[in-house]
Amino acid sequence: MTTVVIVGAGLGGLRAAESLRANGFVGEISVIGDEPHMPYNRPPLSKEALKSGLDMSTLEFRRKASVADVTWQLGSAVVACDLSARTITLADGSIVGFDALVAASGIRPRDFNIPGPRNGRHFLRAAADAHALREQLVPGARIVILGSGFIGCEVAATARQLGCEVDIVTLDPVPMYRPLGTILGAGMRAHHEEHGVRFHFGRSITEFTGHDRVTGAVLDDDSSLEADVVLEAVGSVPNTQWLAGNNIDLSDGILTDSSLRVVGSPAPFVAVGDVARYENALFPGVARRIEHWNLPTDTGKRAGATLATLLAGGQPDQTPFAPMPSFWSDQYHCKVQSFGVPGIADEIVIVGGEPSGECVAEYRRDGALVGVIGINSTSALVPYRTALMAG
Protein backbone atom coordinates (compact mmCIF):
# COMPACT_ATOMS: atom_id res chain seq x y z
CA MET A 1 0.00 0.00 0.00
CA THR A 2 1.16 3.53 -0.73
CA THR A 3 2.38 5.31 2.40
CA VAL A 4 2.50 9.02 3.06
CA VAL A 5 4.60 10.11 6.02
CA ILE A 6 3.83 13.51 7.53
CA VAL A 7 6.64 14.94 9.65
CA GLY A 8 5.03 17.19 12.25
CA ALA A 9 1.83 16.66 14.24
CA GLY A 10 0.68 20.27 14.43
CA LEU A 11 -2.08 22.09 12.60
CA GLY A 12 -0.36 21.88 9.20
CA GLY A 13 0.19 18.13 9.53
CA LEU A 14 -3.44 17.60 10.50
CA ARG A 15 -4.80 19.69 7.63
CA ALA A 16 -2.51 17.94 5.14
CA ALA A 17 -3.80 14.53 6.33
CA GLU A 18 -7.41 15.70 6.07
CA SER A 19 -6.78 17.10 2.61
CA LEU A 20 -5.12 13.89 1.37
CA ARG A 21 -8.30 12.04 2.34
CA ALA A 22 -10.60 14.74 0.95
CA ASN A 23 -8.74 14.46 -2.35
CA GLY A 24 -9.19 10.71 -2.62
CA PHE A 25 -5.95 9.28 -1.18
CA VAL A 26 -6.84 5.92 0.39
CA GLY A 27 -3.35 4.66 1.28
CA GLU A 28 -1.64 4.73 4.63
CA ILE A 29 -0.99 8.04 6.38
CA SER A 30 1.48 8.15 9.23
CA VAL A 31 2.00 11.38 11.18
CA ILE A 32 5.17 11.62 13.26
CA GLY A 33 5.41 14.35 15.88
CA ASP A 34 8.06 15.16 18.47
CA GLU A 35 5.58 16.40 21.07
CA PRO A 36 3.49 13.86 23.01
CA HIS A 37 0.22 15.56 22.01
CA MET A 38 -2.31 15.28 19.21
CA PRO A 39 -2.50 18.48 17.09
CA TYR A 40 -3.50 21.39 19.31
CA ASN A 41 -4.05 25.11 19.06
CA ARG A 42 -0.98 27.11 20.09
CA PRO A 43 -2.22 30.73 20.33
CA PRO A 44 -3.85 30.19 23.75
CA LEU A 45 -0.44 29.16 25.15
CA SER A 46 0.55 32.82 25.63
CA LYS A 47 -2.88 33.82 26.91
CA GLU A 48 -5.64 31.66 28.45
CA ALA A 49 -3.35 28.69 29.12
CA LEU A 50 -0.96 30.87 31.13
CA LYS A 51 -3.83 32.44 33.02
CA SER A 52 -6.04 29.50 33.87
CA GLY A 53 -3.87 26.48 33.19
CA LEU A 54 -3.42 24.00 30.39
CA ASP A 55 -6.32 21.82 29.41
CA MET A 56 -5.16 19.80 26.42
CA SER A 57 -8.69 18.51 25.80
CA THR A 58 -9.85 22.05 25.00
CA LEU A 59 -6.67 22.91 23.05
CA GLU A 60 -6.74 19.84 20.78
CA PHE A 61 -8.20 20.42 17.33
CA ARG A 62 -11.30 18.49 16.39
CA ARG A 63 -10.25 16.00 13.73
CA LYS A 64 -12.42 15.15 10.75
CA ALA A 65 -13.82 11.63 10.64
CA SER A 66 -11.84 11.04 7.44
CA VAL A 67 -8.55 10.89 9.37
CA ALA A 68 -9.71 8.37 11.99
CA ASP A 69 -7.50 5.70 10.38
CA VAL A 70 -4.33 7.82 10.38
CA THR A 71 -1.44 6.48 12.46
CA TRP A 72 -0.08 8.99 14.99
CA GLN A 73 3.44 8.35 16.19
CA LEU A 74 3.86 10.96 18.90
CA GLY A 75 6.89 11.77 21.03
CA SER A 76 9.20 10.80 18.16
CA ALA A 77 11.59 13.32 16.65
CA VAL A 78 12.69 12.89 13.04
CA VAL A 79 16.43 13.48 12.82
CA ALA A 80 17.28 12.67 9.20
CA CYS A 81 15.79 12.05 5.79
CA ASP A 82 17.05 10.52 2.55
CA LEU A 83 14.78 11.72 -0.24
CA SER A 84 16.42 9.43 -2.81
CA ALA A 85 16.04 6.29 -0.69
CA ARG A 86 12.65 7.55 0.58
CA THR A 87 13.42 6.99 4.23
CA ILE A 88 13.44 9.03 7.42
CA THR A 89 15.38 8.30 10.59
CA LEU A 90 13.89 8.77 14.04
CA ALA A 91 15.76 9.85 17.16
CA ASP A 92 15.83 6.26 18.43
CA GLY A 93 17.67 5.22 15.25
CA SER A 94 14.76 3.43 13.60
CA ILE A 95 14.24 3.97 9.90
CA VAL A 96 10.82 4.50 8.35
CA GLY A 97 10.15 4.23 4.62
CA PHE A 98 7.70 6.35 2.63
CA ASP A 99 6.33 6.73 -0.87
CA ALA A 100 5.57 10.41 -0.40
CA LEU A 101 6.48 12.93 2.27
CA VAL A 102 4.93 16.00 3.88
CA ALA A 103 7.11 18.42 5.84
CA ALA A 104 5.01 20.02 8.57
CA SER A 105 7.88 20.37 11.01
CA GLY A 106 7.21 23.98 11.96
CA ILE A 107 9.53 26.32 13.78
CA ARG A 108 11.34 26.61 17.09
CA PRO A 109 12.20 29.70 19.14
CA ARG A 110 15.54 31.25 18.29
CA ASP A 111 18.16 30.58 20.97
CA PHE A 112 21.03 33.07 21.11
CA ASN A 113 22.83 31.00 23.72
CA ILE A 114 23.26 34.05 25.94
CA PRO A 115 25.77 33.27 28.69
CA GLY A 116 24.52 32.60 32.21
CA PRO A 117 22.48 30.02 34.10
CA ARG A 118 19.78 28.18 32.15
CA ASN A 119 17.48 27.50 35.08
CA GLY A 120 14.65 30.05 35.16
CA ARG A 121 14.94 30.91 31.45
CA HIS A 122 12.04 29.93 29.24
CA PHE A 123 11.02 29.79 25.61
CA LEU A 124 7.38 29.51 24.53
CA ARG A 125 6.37 27.30 21.66
CA ALA A 126 4.94 24.04 22.98
CA ALA A 127 2.38 23.10 25.60
CA ALA A 128 5.18 21.90 27.89
CA ASP A 129 6.79 25.36 27.64
CA ALA A 130 3.54 27.04 28.68
CA HIS A 131 3.16 24.63 31.58
CA ALA A 132 6.68 25.38 32.84
CA LEU A 133 6.30 29.15 32.43
CA ARG A 134 2.90 29.24 34.12
CA GLU A 135 4.36 27.81 37.32
CA GLN A 136 6.71 30.80 37.54
CA LEU A 137 4.16 33.55 36.87
CA VAL A 138 3.06 34.05 40.46
CA PRO A 139 1.95 37.45 41.78
CA GLY A 140 4.93 39.67 42.45
CA ALA A 141 7.34 37.60 40.31
CA ARG A 142 9.67 39.72 38.21
CA ILE A 143 9.76 38.58 34.59
CA VAL A 144 12.23 39.90 32.05
CA ILE A 145 11.09 39.31 28.48
CA LEU A 146 13.67 39.45 25.70
CA GLY A 147 11.88 40.41 22.48
CA SER A 148 8.80 42.53 21.78
CA GLY A 149 7.08 40.47 19.09
CA PHE A 150 3.64 38.91 19.47
CA ILE A 151 4.72 36.25 21.96
CA GLY A 152 6.71 38.67 24.11
CA CYS A 153 3.88 41.21 24.15
CA GLU A 154 1.11 38.68 24.75
CA VAL A 155 3.01 37.11 27.63
CA ALA A 156 3.70 40.60 29.01
CA ALA A 157 -0.02 41.38 29.00
CA THR A 158 -0.89 38.03 30.59
CA ALA A 159 1.85 38.37 33.20
CA ARG A 160 0.63 41.84 34.20
CA GLN A 161 -2.87 40.44 34.57
CA LEU A 162 -1.40 37.73 36.83
CA GLY A 163 0.26 40.37 39.00
CA CYS A 164 3.86 39.99 37.82
CA GLU A 165 6.39 42.80 37.31
CA VAL A 166 7.29 42.97 33.60
CA ASP A 167 10.35 44.37 31.80
CA ILE A 168 10.66 43.97 28.04
CA VAL A 169 14.13 44.27 26.48
CA THR A 170 14.11 44.74 22.72
CA LEU A 171 16.36 45.98 19.95
CA ASP A 172 13.31 47.47 18.22
CA PRO A 173 12.02 51.04 18.69
CA VAL A 174 8.41 50.00 19.42
CA PRO A 175 6.67 46.71 20.27
CA MET A 176 5.71 44.47 17.32
CA TYR A 177 7.79 46.75 15.11
CA ARG A 178 8.13 44.43 12.12
CA PRO A 179 4.44 43.62 11.58
CA LEU A 180 2.88 46.87 12.86
CA GLY A 181 5.43 49.57 12.02
CA THR A 182 6.14 52.60 14.16
CA ILE A 183 2.70 54.24 14.36
CA LEU A 184 0.59 51.32 15.55
CA GLY A 185 3.58 50.00 17.46
CA ALA A 186 3.64 53.26 19.42
CA GLY A 187 -0.07 52.86 20.09
CA MET A 188 0.48 49.39 21.51
CA ARG A 189 3.43 50.68 23.54
CA ALA A 190 1.02 53.14 25.20
CA HIS A 191 -1.38 50.33 26.09
CA HIS A 192 1.41 48.28 27.65
CA GLU A 193 2.84 51.22 29.58
CA GLU A 194 -0.62 52.11 30.90
CA HIS A 195 -0.68 48.60 32.30
CA GLY A 196 2.70 49.01 33.94
CA VAL A 197 5.03 47.25 31.50
CA ARG A 198 8.54 48.77 31.39
CA PHE A 199 10.24 48.81 27.99
CA HIS A 200 13.97 48.95 27.29
CA PHE A 201 14.07 49.81 23.59
CA GLY A 202 17.20 49.54 21.46
CA ARG A 203 18.74 47.18 24.00
CA SER A 204 19.85 43.57 24.07
CA ILE A 205 20.88 41.23 26.88
CA THR A 206 24.56 40.32 27.04
CA GLU A 207 24.38 37.88 29.93
CA PHE A 208 22.16 36.48 32.62
CA THR A 209 23.32 36.55 36.22
CA GLY A 210 22.82 34.00 39.01
CA HIS A 211 24.40 30.71 40.03
CA ASP A 212 21.91 27.84 40.14
CA ARG A 213 19.21 29.87 38.48
CA VAL A 214 18.73 33.22 36.84
CA THR A 215 18.51 36.25 39.14
CA GLY A 216 18.94 39.04 36.62
CA ALA A 217 19.95 40.24 33.18
CA VAL A 218 22.79 42.52 32.09
CA LEU A 219 21.92 44.80 29.17
CA ASP A 220 24.30 46.01 26.48
CA ASP A 221 24.51 49.46 28.11
CA ASP A 222 25.80 47.68 31.25
CA SER A 223 22.58 48.42 33.14
CA SER A 224 20.98 45.44 34.82
CA LEU A 225 17.54 44.15 35.68
CA GLU A 226 16.55 41.79 38.48
CA ALA A 227 14.59 38.75 37.37
CA ASP A 228 12.88 35.75 38.92
CA VAL A 229 12.00 34.38 35.52
CA VAL A 230 13.04 35.13 31.93
CA LEU A 231 11.25 34.58 28.64
CA GLU A 232 13.37 34.62 25.49
CA ALA A 233 11.08 35.44 22.58
CA VAL A 234 13.18 36.78 19.72
CA GLY A 235 11.90 35.18 16.56
CA SER A 236 12.02 31.61 15.41
CA VAL A 237 13.97 29.20 13.25
CA PRO A 238 12.39 26.77 10.76
CA ASN A 239 12.88 23.10 11.66
CA THR A 240 14.70 21.89 8.54
CA GLN A 241 17.82 20.30 10.04
CA TRP A 242 16.35 16.81 9.48
CA LEU A 243 16.40 17.50 5.72
CA ALA A 244 20.09 18.44 5.51
CA GLY A 245 22.12 16.74 2.79
CA ASN A 246 19.29 16.36 0.27
CA ASN A 247 20.36 19.13 -2.08
CA ILE A 248 17.15 21.12 -1.70
CA ASP A 249 16.88 24.85 -0.89
CA LEU A 250 16.68 25.19 2.91
CA SER A 251 17.98 28.76 3.08
CA ASP A 252 14.86 29.97 4.95
CA GLY A 253 12.49 27.08 5.40
CA ILE A 254 11.80 24.72 2.51
CA LEU A 255 11.43 26.26 -0.95
CA THR A 256 8.33 25.02 -2.80
CA ASP A 257 6.52 25.85 -6.01
CA SER A 258 2.99 27.26 -6.00
CA SER A 259 1.51 23.78 -5.55
CA LEU A 260 3.64 23.39 -2.37
CA ARG A 261 5.87 20.76 -4.06
CA VAL A 262 9.39 20.94 -2.71
CA VAL A 263 11.67 22.24 -5.44
CA GLY A 264 14.35 19.74 -6.47
CA SER A 265 13.05 16.73 -4.54
CA PRO A 266 13.50 13.32 -6.23
CA ALA A 267 10.55 11.95 -4.20
CA PRO A 268 6.96 13.25 -4.08
CA PHE A 269 7.36 15.83 -1.34
CA VAL A 270 5.30 18.83 -0.20
CA ALA A 271 5.81 21.33 2.62
CA VAL A 272 3.15 23.13 4.67
CA GLY A 273 2.77 25.73 7.38
CA ASP A 274 5.50 27.76 9.06
CA VAL A 275 8.32 25.75 7.47
CA ALA A 276 7.24 26.26 3.83
CA ARG A 277 8.56 29.09 1.67
CA TYR A 278 6.54 29.83 -1.43
CA GLU A 279 5.39 32.65 -3.66
CA ASN A 280 1.96 34.04 -2.83
CA ALA A 281 0.25 35.24 -6.03
CA LEU A 282 -1.35 38.09 -4.06
CA PHE A 283 2.11 39.47 -3.23
CA PRO A 284 4.20 38.13 -6.12
CA GLY A 285 7.87 38.24 -6.97
CA VAL A 286 9.35 36.77 -3.78
CA ALA A 287 8.97 33.39 -2.12
CA ARG A 288 8.19 34.04 1.55
CA ARG A 289 7.83 32.00 4.69
CA ILE A 290 4.97 33.46 6.73
CA GLU A 291 4.25 32.31 10.28
CA HIS A 292 0.57 33.25 10.51
CA TRP A 293 -1.94 30.93 12.11
CA ASN A 294 -4.24 30.56 9.11
CA LEU A 295 -1.54 29.44 6.68
CA PRO A 296 -1.03 25.86 7.94
CA THR A 297 -4.69 25.33 7.02
CA ASP A 298 -4.40 27.00 3.61
CA THR A 299 -1.10 25.32 2.73
CA GLY A 300 -2.18 21.98 4.21
CA LYS A 301 -5.27 21.89 2.03
CA ARG A 302 -3.38 22.80 -1.13
CA ALA A 303 -0.44 20.48 -0.42
CA GLY A 304 -2.73 17.54 0.37
CA ALA A 305 -4.48 18.04 -2.97
CA THR A 306 -1.13 18.25 -4.76
CA LEU A 307 0.18 15.04 -3.23
CA ALA A 308 -3.07 13.08 -3.73
CA THR A 309 -3.04 14.08 -7.40
CA LEU A 310 0.64 13.15 -7.84
CA LEU A 311 0.11 9.76 -6.20
CA ALA A 312 -2.87 9.11 -8.48
CA GLY A 313 -0.59 9.73 -11.48
CA GLY A 314 -1.99 13.17 -12.29
CA GLN A 315 -0.52 16.61 -12.68
CA PRO A 316 -1.02 18.93 -9.70
CA ASP A 317 -3.11 22.04 -10.07
CA GLN A 318 -0.77 24.82 -11.19
CA THR A 319 -3.22 27.64 -10.46
CA PRO A 320 -1.33 30.37 -8.61
CA PHE A 321 -1.51 29.93 -4.84
CA ALA A 322 -3.06 33.01 -3.24
CA PRO A 323 -3.95 32.51 0.42
CA MET A 324 -4.76 35.66 2.40
CA PRO A 325 -2.27 35.98 5.26
CA SER A 326 -4.00 37.04 8.46
CA PHE A 327 -2.92 37.42 12.05
CA TRP A 328 -4.52 38.53 15.26
CA SER A 329 -3.33 39.23 18.76
CA ASP A 330 -5.13 39.83 22.04
CA GLN A 331 -3.43 42.05 24.59
CA TYR A 332 -5.42 43.52 27.49
CA HIS A 333 -8.64 44.79 25.87
CA CYS A 334 -6.92 45.27 22.48
CA LYS A 335 -7.73 43.02 19.57
CA VAL A 336 -5.14 43.57 16.84
CA GLN A 337 -6.09 42.04 13.52
CA SER A 338 -4.32 42.07 10.17
CA PHE A 339 -4.85 41.01 6.59
CA GLY A 340 -2.20 40.93 3.89
CA VAL A 341 1.53 41.46 4.39
CA PRO A 342 1.86 44.79 6.23
CA GLY A 343 5.53 44.03 6.96
CA ILE A 344 6.53 44.79 3.34
CA ALA A 345 4.89 48.25 3.28
CA ASP A 346 6.86 51.45 2.62
CA GLU A 347 4.00 53.72 3.71
CA ILE A 348 1.53 53.48 6.59
CA VAL A 349 -1.59 55.66 6.66
CA ILE A 350 -4.01 55.84 9.56
CA VAL A 351 -7.42 56.02 7.91
CA GLY A 352 -9.55 56.14 11.02
CA GLY A 353 -9.28 56.44 14.77
CA GLU A 354 -6.25 56.82 17.03
CA PRO A 355 -3.38 54.32 17.37
CA SER A 356 -3.79 54.42 21.15
CA GLY A 357 -7.46 53.42 20.84
CA GLU A 358 -9.56 51.99 18.03
CA CYS A 359 -7.97 52.48 14.64
CA VAL A 360 -7.47 51.20 11.11
CA ALA A 361 -4.20 51.60 9.21
CA GLU A 362 -3.54 50.98 5.53
CA TYR A 363 -0.16 49.53 4.59
CA ARG A 364 1.00 50.44 1.08
CA ARG A 365 4.01 49.54 -1.05
CA ASP A 366 4.75 51.59 -4.15
CA GLY A 367 1.32 53.15 -3.62
CA ALA A 368 -0.57 49.84 -3.72
CA LEU A 369 -2.42 48.36 -0.74
CA VAL A 370 -0.47 45.36 0.64
CA GLY A 371 -2.00 45.06 4.10
CA VAL A 372 -4.39 46.45 6.66
CA ILE A 373 -4.28 46.37 10.44
CA GLY A 374 -7.05 47.27 12.83
CA ILE A 375 -7.09 47.66 16.57
CA ASN A 376 -10.56 46.83 17.93
CA SER A 377 -11.97 47.47 14.44
CA THR A 378 -12.80 44.04 13.01
CA SER A 379 -15.83 45.06 10.94
CA ALA A 380 -13.99 47.97 9.32
CA LEU A 381 -11.36 45.53 7.97
CA VAL A 382 -13.81 43.48 5.90
CA PRO A 383 -13.80 45.69 2.75
CA TYR A 384 -10.00 45.88 2.92
CA ARG A 385 -9.69 42.13 2.93
CA THR A 386 -11.96 42.03 -0.12
CA ALA A 387 -9.77 44.61 -1.87
CA LEU A 388 -6.60 42.68 -1.02
CA MET A 389 -8.12 39.45 -2.34
CA ALA A 390 -8.91 41.19 -5.61
CA GLY A 391 -5.21 42.13 -5.87
Added chain:
Amino acid sequence: MSIKIDVDMTKCQHYGQCCFEAPTVFELDADGKLNVLTHEVDEDMREAVEAAADVCPMQAITLTDI
Protein backbone atom coordinates in the same frame (compact mmCIF):
# COMPACT_ATOMS: atom_id res chain seq x y z
CA MET B 1 -28.01 14.72 5.39
CA SER B 2 -27.97 18.17 6.99
CA ILE B 3 -25.30 19.80 9.07
CA LYS B 4 -26.01 21.46 12.40
CA ILE B 5 -23.89 24.49 13.25
CA ASP B 6 -23.13 25.45 16.83
CA VAL B 7 -20.96 28.39 17.86
CA ASP B 8 -19.68 28.47 21.43
CA MET B 9 -20.22 32.14 22.15
CA THR B 10 -18.13 31.88 25.33
CA LYS B 11 -15.15 31.12 23.05
CA CYS B 12 -16.03 33.31 20.03
CA GLN B 13 -13.92 36.47 19.89
CA HIS B 14 -15.70 37.87 16.82
CA TYR B 15 -12.68 37.71 14.49
CA GLY B 16 -15.08 37.11 11.62
CA GLN B 17 -12.81 34.67 9.75
CA CYS B 18 -15.78 32.31 9.35
CA CYS B 19 -17.72 35.04 7.52
CA PHE B 20 -15.30 34.95 4.60
CA GLU B 21 -15.65 31.19 4.17
CA ALA B 22 -19.44 30.92 4.59
CA PRO B 23 -20.99 34.37 4.18
CA THR B 24 -24.51 32.98 3.97
CA VAL B 25 -24.12 31.42 7.41
CA PHE B 26 -21.99 33.87 9.39
CA GLU B 27 -21.87 37.65 9.35
CA LEU B 28 -20.39 40.43 11.47
CA ASP B 29 -22.80 43.19 12.38
CA ALA B 30 -21.86 46.87 12.35
CA ASP B 31 -20.63 46.58 15.96
CA GLY B 32 -18.32 43.74 15.00
CA LYS B 33 -20.38 41.04 16.72
CA LEU B 34 -20.88 37.68 15.06
CA ASN B 35 -24.36 36.74 13.89
CA VAL B 36 -25.09 33.15 12.97
CA LEU B 37 -27.69 33.47 10.21
CA THR B 38 -28.70 29.81 10.14
CA HIS B 39 -27.97 26.87 12.42
CA GLU B 40 -28.62 24.19 9.85
CA VAL B 41 -27.40 23.83 6.27
CA ASP B 42 -27.69 21.23 3.53
CA GLU B 43 -24.90 18.90 2.42
CA ASP B 44 -23.98 21.19 -0.49
CA MET B 45 -22.68 23.70 2.08
CA ARG B 46 -20.35 21.18 3.75
CA GLU B 47 -17.13 22.47 2.21
CA ALA B 48 -17.95 26.07 3.13
CA VAL B 49 -18.96 25.43 6.74
CA GLU B 50 -16.06 23.02 7.30
CA ALA B 51 -13.71 25.72 6.01
CA ALA B 52 -15.35 28.21 8.37
CA ALA B 53 -14.87 25.88 11.33
CA ASP B 54 -11.25 25.24 10.31
CA VAL B 55 -10.28 28.91 10.18
CA CYS B 56 -11.84 29.92 13.50
CA PRO B 57 -8.89 31.07 15.63
CA MET B 58 -10.80 30.20 18.80
CA GLN B 59 -12.05 26.86 17.39
CA ALA B 60 -15.53 27.85 18.57
CA ILE B 61 -17.54 26.28 15.72
CA THR B 62 -18.89 22.73 16.02
CA LEU B 63 -20.49 20.89 13.11
CA THR B 64 -22.71 17.86 13.60
CA ASP B 65 -24.24 15.66 10.91
CA ILE B 66 -27.98 15.32 11.45
